[in-house]
Amino acid sequence: MIINSKTKILFGILIVGIIVIGGWWILTKKNEGVPTTAELKTCSMNSDCILVKSIKGLDHIPVIDEGCGCKCIISINKKFKNLWEQKRDEFKNVECKTLCKPCTFFMTNSRAECKNLQCIVRSMEKIIFENDCDKLEKQIDMLIESANYCDVDSDCVISTEFWCPFGCYNLFNKNTNLTEVREGIEKYHKNCPECIYDCNRPPTQEEVICKNNKCIDSRYEK
Numbered sequence: 001m002i003i004n005s006k007t008k009i010l011f012g013i014l015i016v017g018i019i020v021i022g023g024w025w026i027l028t029k030k031n032e033g034v035p036t037t038a039e040l041k042t043c044s045m046n047s048d049c050i051l052v053k054s055i056k057g058l059d060h061i062p063v064i065d066e067g068c069g070c071k072c073i074i075s076i077n078k079k080f081k082n083l084w085e086q087k088r089d090e091f092k093n094v095e096c097k098t099l100c101k102p103c104t105f106f107m108t109n110s111r112a113e114c115k116n117l118q119c120i121v122r123s124m125e126k127i128i129f130e131n132d133c134d135k136l137e138k139q140i141d142m143l144i145e146s147a148n149y150c151d152v153d154s155d156c157v158i159s160t161e162f163w164c165p166f167g168c169y170n171l172f173n174k175n176t177n178l179t180e181v182r183e184g185i186e187k188y189h190k191n192c193p194e195c196i197y198d199c200n201r202p203p204t205q206e207e208v209i210c211k212n213n214k215c216i217d218s219r220y221e222k
Contacts, residue, residue, distance in 0.1 A: 040076050040084070041119040046146030047214070049112035049119035050078040052085070075112035075119035078149070078213060113146075129184050133192035140166060140184040147176040148215050156208045156215035168199030171208060171215035 043049050054074050076084055113122045127143075130136040148171050150156050157174045162185055172178065203217045211221070 034087075035080060035083075038118070040080055043077055043114035043117060043119045046112070046114045046142065047149040048077050049075045049114050050081060051075055051110060051112045051121065052081065052088075054088070073110060073121060075121045077119055127180055127184070129187050131191070133188065136184065136188055136192065137165060140181065140188060143181045143184060144170055144172075147172045147178065147181065149173050149213055150210035150215050151213065153208065153210045156210055158202055158205065158208060160202055164195040164197050168197075169202035171217070173215070 041049075051073050052075075110121050110123060113120055127139070130139055144162070144166060150173055155173050155175075157172055158169055159172060159178075160169045162170055162181070166185065203219060207218050208215055209218045209221075210216075
């Protein structure tokens with residue numbers, strides 16, 4: 001059978017089309033269920049965010065051989081921790097085509113924060129506490145809130161050291177460094193009006209549970 005030039009062209013176009021569609025389908029399947037960078041970093045409060053090690057600075061779930069950024073750690077929503085680590089390990093040998101500067105952030109000098117509904121990496125520079133008592137109280141409340149996170153019940157600990165106006169007791173992750181909280185509260189009690197209120201007994205360790213990645217007092221759970 002003799003194939004004329006028009007048929008050859010149409011046949012070639014058909015083959016190219018099949019290759020393009022097939023490649024698109026494979027890539028789509030490979031990306032299926034993988035969060036975008038924005039989804040990976042979405043948050044509503046500091047305790048939503050954690051630090052994770054990156055693959056030569058990659059700041060999103062890798063799905064193909066690609067270049068990368070230059071951060072050595074990134075901050076993501078903690079619900080993606082297992083997925084991130086799984087994908088990171090799959091692509092740990094991917095060559096980084098980007099010339100990276102020396103690392104700025106490490107696990108030891110950084111913390112994860114939620115800013116504008118996105119998880120970011122923040123240098124652990126010393127917090128400058130406000131002199132205004134109302135603003136100082138809000139700063140401390142945010143630090144206390146960001147220290148309350150968990151994966152299992154045993155992550156949670158109970159503290160009764162901070163007292164009024166910061167609660168009759170507080171629940172924290174057992175690995176939280178409370179140095180900044182203590183410094184802020186010390187400044188508050190030195191410079192701000194005293195407050196007193198009555199408190200019920202704090203929960204026992206058995207009454208504290210982890211729910212939705214927050215430590216809570218199960219006595220008040222509906």
